[in-house]
Amino acid sequence: MQKIKAAVVKFFGTNCEKETYDALLNIGFEPYIINQNEENLNKFDLIVLPGGFSYGDYVSCGRIAKYTPIINSLKNNLKKRKIFILGICNGFQILTEAGLIEGALLENTSGKFICKDVELKFLDKTFKLPIAHHQGRYYIKNKEKLNDYEIIKYTNNPNGSYCDIAGLYDKKNYILALMPHPERNLTTPFKPKEGKIIFEFIKNTIEKEFYGTL
Amino acid sequence: MELYKKLNIDEKVYKSITERLKRIPNDFELCLFSAMHSEHCGYLHSKKYLSNFYTNDNYENENAGCIKIKNYSIFFKMESHNHPCAIEPYQGSMTGIGGIIRDVLSLGAYPVCLLNSLKFGKLKDNKTKYYLSEVTRGISTYGNSVGIPVISGETIFDENFSKTPIVNVLALGIVKNDEIKFSKAKENSYIVLLGSKTGIDGLNGATFASDVLDEKKSSRNSVQIGDPYTKKRLIDATIEINKLNSTIACQDLGASGILSSTSEMCYKGQCGAELYLDKVHCQFKDISPSEIMLSETQERMAFIIDKKGFSDFKKIANNYDLDFSLIGETKKGNSYKIFHNDNLLADIPLNVLCEPYLFELNKNNIKTAPLKKENKSLKERFVEMINDENFVSKEYIYSQFDMEVQGRTAFSQKENSIGIQYIKEIPAFIGICTKTTLNLEAKSAVKNSFLTLYRKLVSYGFEPKGLTNCLNFANPEREIVQSDFLDTIDELKHLSFKFKVPVVSGNVSFYNEFKEKTIPPCATLAMVGTLENENSLIRPEIFKNNEIYFFGKTKNQTNEFRYETKLKQAIFNLHKEKLIASAKTIGRYGIIGTLLKNACFYNIGFEISAPKEIYFRKYLSGYILITENKIDNELNKYQIPYLYLGKYFGDKIKFDNLEFELKPIKEIYQNKLSSEMEK
Numbered sequence: 001m002q003k004i005k006a007a008v009v010k011f012f013g014t015n016c017e018k019e020t021y022d023a024l025l026n027i028g029f030e031p032y033i034i035n036q037n038e039e040n041l042n043k044f045d046l047i048v049l050p051g052g053f054s055y056g057d058y059v060s061c062g063r064i065a066k067y068t069p070i071i072n073s074l075k076n077n078l079k080k081r082k083i084f085i086l087g088i089c090n091g092f093q094i095l096t097e098a099g100l101i102e103g104a105l106l107e108n109t110s111g112k113f114i115c116k117d118v119e120l121k122f123l124d125k126t127f128k129l130p131i132a133h134h135q136g137r138y139y140i141k142n143k144e145k146l147n148d149y150e151i152i153k154y155t156n157n158p159n160g161s162y163c164d165i166a167g168l169y170d171k172k173n174y175i176l177a178l179m180p181h182p183e184r185n186l187t188t189p190f191k192p193k194e195g196k197i198i199f200e201f202i203k204n205t206i207e208k209e210f211y212g213t214l
Numbered sequence: 215m216e217l218y219k220k221l222n223i224d225e226k227v228y229k230s231i232t233e234r235l236k237r238i239p240n241d242f243e244l245c246l247f248s249a250m251h252s253e254h255c256g257y258l259h260s261k262k263y264l265s266n267f268y269t270n271d272n273y274e275n276e277n278a279g280c281i282k283i284k285n286y287s288i289f290f291k292m293e294s295h296n297h298p299c300a301i302e303p304y305q306g307s308m309t310g311i312g313g314i315i316r317d318v319l320s321l322g323a324y325p326v327c328l329l330n331s332l333k334f335g336k337l338k339d340n341k342t343k344y345y346l347s348e349v350t351r352g353i354s355t356y357g358n359s360v361g362i363p364v365i366s367g368e369t370i371f372d373e374n375f376s377k378t379p380i381v382n383v384l385a386l387g388i389v390k391n392d393e394i395k396f397s398k399a400k401e402n403s404y405i406v407l408l409g410s411k412t413g414i415d416g417l418n419g420a421t422f423a424s425d426v427l428d429e430k431k432s433s434r435n436s437v438q439i440g441d442p443y444t445k446k447r448l449i450d451a452t453i454e455i456n457k458l459n460s461t462i463a464c465q466d467l468g469a470s471g472i473l474s475s476t477s478e479m480c481y482k483g484q485c486g487a488e489l490y491l492d493k494v495h496c497q498f499k500d501i502s503p504s505e506i507m508l509s510e511t512q513e514r515m516a517f518i519i520d521k522k523g524f525s526d527f528k529k530i531a532n533n534y535d536l537d538f539s540l541i542g543e544t545k546k547g548n549s550y551k552i553f554h555n556d557n558l559l560a561d562i563p564l565n566v567l568c569e570p571y572l573f574e575l576n577k578n579n580i581k582t583a584p585l586k587k588e589n590k591s592l593k594e595r596f597v598e599m600i601n602d603e604n605f606v607s608k609e610y611i612y613s614q615f616d617m618e619v620q621g622r623t624a625f626s627q628k629e630n631s632i633g634i635q636y637i638k639e640i641p642a643f644i645g646i647c648t649k650t651t652l653n654l655e656a657k658s659a660v661k662n663s664f665l666t667l668y669r670k671l672v673s674y675g676f677e678p679k680g681l682t683n684c685l686n687f688a689n690p691e692r693e694i695v696q697s698d699f700l701d702t703i704d705e706l707k708h709l710s711f712k713f714k715v716p717v718v719s720g721n722v723s724f725y726n727e728f729k730e731k732t733i734p735p736c737a738t739l740a741m742v743g744t745l746e747n748e749n750s751l752i753r754p755e756i757f758k759n760n761e762i763y764f765f766g767k768t769k770n771q772t773n774e775f776r777y778e779t780k781l782k783q784a785i786f787n788l789h790k791e792k793l794i795a796s797a798k799t800i801g802r803y804g805i806i807g808t809l810l811k812n813a814c815f816y817n818i819g820f821e822i823s824a825p826k827e828i829y830f831r832k833y834l835s836g837y838i839l840i841t842e843n844k845i846d847n848e849l850n851k852y853q854i855p856y857l858y859l860g861k862y863f864g865d866k867i868k869f870d871n872l873e874f875e876l877k878p879i880k881e882i883y884q885n886k887l888s889s890e891m892e893k
Contacts, residue, residue, distance in 0.1 A: 012534070016361070019619075056446075113614045132358070132616040184621050
C-alpha cells in the first residue's frame with residue numbers, strides 16, 4: 001500500500017514541526033510541512049497540529065490560530081470526508097478553541113510551566129511521555145460530553161486536569177488531542193520510544209477504517 | 215556641567231576622542247561615543263587582556279566562536295544580563311536569552327540549545343525568592359516560546375549576590391561550514407534593518423550596564439522588553455536570509471542597537487556608511503535621532519545586502535510577516551555619516567568610533583582570599599549538606615524550562631548537571647555543562663571550574679572541545695578587582711593552552727556592585743564536548759547492587775595535564791571494555807555529596823567506607839566509577855590509584871559508622887526548593 005500522506009501545520013510561532021515530521025517519517029507516513037494558509041488538504045489523510053506557541057499564544061493559547069484558513073478548511077473537510085486530525089499540546093489547545101474538541105485548557109494549578117515525564121494510560125496500555133506546557137489543565141463544563149471520547153489519562157495528575165485527562169480521542173470524527181509530546185520519545189537516541197504507541201495507533205486506524213487494509 | 219560628563223564619559227576617554235577626531239564632537243556625536251565607548255560595548259577595562267587565548271579559528275572578532283566537527287561548525291557564547299535582571303528580572307532574563315540567541319544566529323547558525331548559570335542571595339531573603347521566580351519565569355517564557363531547549367545549568371545561592379544577582383546565559387547553534395555568515399560589510403551595498411519597530415525601550419542600556427547599580431539612577435526604561443513570538447519568526451527568517459548569496463553580512467542589534475551593529479560591520483569590512491534615520495521603521499513618529507541610534511528594542515537584525523539581491527530579502531521578510539526598512543548604504547572610505555531628513559548629524563571616522571581608549575589594569579598584592587575551612591564532625595557536615603539549598607534538587611527551576619523541544623535532547627539537567635543533544639544533521643552528540651567556583655582565590659577558582667567541567671564531559675564519554683566564559687566582577691577601578699581579573703585571565707589562558715581546549719568566545723561584566731557591596735570574583739565557565747559514536751556515550755544510570763570505586767588521586771584539584779589525560783583515556787577504555795556502568799565527578803560536597811545526589815535520583819541507598827578525611831573533600835582529582843562487578847584486577851593495570859568504596863543497595867545511607875534513612879533525605883532533596891519558594 002502507498003504511504004499515508006500526513007501534513008504537519010506550521011503556524012507562525014509553531015516550534016515542534018520538525019521533530020513531529022521526523023516522528024511521522026519514522027512510523028512510515030509520508031509527511032509534509034505546510035503553513036496556516038494552505039486550504040487544499042485533499043491529498044492528506046492525517047493533519048497534525050504540532051506543539052509550540054502559535055501566534056505567541058497572545059490573547060490566549062490557540063485563540064488566534066483558530067481563525068486561519070487551514071482551520072476553516074479542516075472543518076469543511078470533516079463534513080465531507082474521513083480525515084484524521086492529531087493535535088499535540090498547542091495543537092490540543094487550538095482544537096478546543098476551534099470547537100473541534102469539547103472543553104478548554106486552563107493554566108496549570110501550579111501557575112507554572114511544567115516540563116517532565118508523566119505516566120499515561122490509553123487503551124489498556126501504560127507508557128511514559130514528556131509534557132511541556134503552561135496551560136494544560138483540562139476543564140469541561142458539560143461532563144456528559146466526555147462520553148463521546150476515549151480518554152488518555154495521567155496516572156499521577158501533574159497539572160490539575162479534570163478526571164486526570166491528558167488527552168481525548170473522538171473516534172467518530174477521528175480527532176485525537178493530547179498535551180504530552182509523543183514525537184519527543186521516538187527518534188532521539190537514548191530516549192524511550194513510547195511515542196510510537198500514539199503514532200502507530202493513528203496509522204492503524206487510518207489503514208483499517210479509511211482503507212480497510214488491516 | 216559639560217555634556218560629556220553628564221553622559222558618563224571618562225575624562226581620559228573624552229580626551230582620546232577629541233585628539234583623534236581633531237575637533238570637539240557635536241552633542242549628537244557625543245551621545246554615540248557615550249554608548250560605543252562605554253564599558254559594556256567597548257570593553258575599555260578588559261580588551262587589552264582578552265587576546266592571545268588558545269583558539270582554533272579566526273573568528274576572534276565575530277559574535278561567537280566555534281568548534282568544528284565534520285562539515286559543521288558549532289558556535290556558542292555566553293553573556294551576562296546582570297544589570298537588567300537586578301532592576302527588572304523578568305524582562306531582564308527574557309532579553310538576556312533573546313540577545314545571546316541573536317549572537318549565534320547572526321553567524322547563520324541555528325540555535326539548538328540554551329544553558330544558564332544563575333547566582334542569587336540566600337533563599338531566606340525574600341528578595342532572592344523574587345529574583346529566582348522572576349528570572350526563571352523570564353527564561354521559561356522566552357526560551358520555551360522560541361523553541362530552544364534549556365538543557366543544562368547551575369544555580370548558586372550565596373550571600374554575596376543578594377543585591378546583584380548574576381544571570382549568565384549561553385546559546386549554542388549549528389551551521390554548515392560553507393554557510394557561515396560573517397559580519398564584514400562590503401562597500402556600495404544596502405544596510406537593511408529587519409524585525410521589530412524601533413522604540414525607546416532599553417535606551418542607554420549599554421551605559422546603564424557600565425556603571426555600578428544605584429537606586430536613583432536605575433531606570434526600568436533601560437531594560438529591554440522581549441517579544442518571543444516576533445523572535446521566533448525572526449530566527450526562521452534570518453536563517454533563510456543568511457543562506458542567500460546576496461546577503462553579505464549580518465549582525466544582531468544588542469547593546470547600542472543600530473549604532474554598534476552598523477558601525478562594527480562597516481569597520482570590520484573596512485568601508486564607510488551613510489545612514490538615513492528617517493527611513494528606520496519606528497514605533498512612533500516623534501522619536502529623536504539619538505533615540506533611534508541608541509534604542510535597544512529587541513528582536514531586530516541588521517543585514518548588509520547586495521543591491522541586486524534585495525528583492526529576495528524582501529520576499530523572505532514578507533513571508534514571515536516581519537517589518538523591515540532600507541536604512542542606508544555602505545560607502546568607500548572610513549566615514550560613518552548619519553542623516554536625518556537630509557541634515558547631516560554626525561560624520562565620524564569609524565576607527566575613532568569603534569576603537570575606544572583602553573585602560574591599563576595592574577596586578578598587586580590585594581587579592582580575594584579563599585574562605586577558611588570550619589572544623590566539623592562528619593555527622594554535622596552531612597546534616598548541613600542535606601539541608602543546604604545549594605545541594606538540593608533544582609527541579610523547581612528546570613522543570614519550568616522546556617528541555618526537549620526540537621527533539622534533540624538525549625539527556626538533560628534532570629539526570630545531571632550536563633546536557634546532551636543528538637545533532638542528527640552532523641550526526642554527532644554534543645555535551646555541555648557550566649561551572650562557577652566561589653570562595654577560592656581567583657586562579658584556583660578558574661582551575662577548579664575548568665577541571666570540573668573537563669571531567670564532567672569525560673565522565674559521559676565526551677572529548678572536551680571548547681570553552682566559553684562570562685567573567686563577572688565588581689568595579690574595575692578597584693585594585694582587588696584588577697588583580698583578581700588579571701589572575702583569572704592568566705589562568706584561563708594557561709589552562710586552555712595546556713589542555714588544548716580553545717576559548718572560543720567570552721564576555722566580561724564589570725560593575726556588579728550595589729552600595730559598596732561588591733561581588734567576589736565570579737568566572738562562569740562553560741565547556742562543550744563532542745562524541746561521534748553512540749557507543750562511546752557513558753550512561754548515567756545507577757542500579758541496585760552496583761559497586762562503587764574512587765579512581766584517581768584523593769587530593770584536591772591537581773594541575774597535571776598528563777595525569778588528567780591519562781585518567782581520561784583510562785575512563786574511555788574502561789567504558790569500551792564494558793567494565794563500568796557509569797562515571798561521576800566530585801564537586802563541592804565531596805564523594806558523599808555525589809553519591810547522595812545519585813541515591814536520591816535513582817532511589818537506592820549506599821554503604822561505603824573510606825579514610826575519614828576524604829568523605830567530604832571537595833573536587834577530588836578523579837572519578838567515581840559505578841560498576842556491575844568488582845573490577846580491581848582491571849583497575850590495577852592503569853597505574854592510577856583507586857579505592858574500593860562500597861555498594862549501592864537498600865534504603866539507607868551508611869558510612870563511617872553513621873546511618874541515615876534515604877527516604878526522608880530524598881524528601882528534602884526533592885522538595886526543599888519548591889517548599890521554600892511557596893512559603
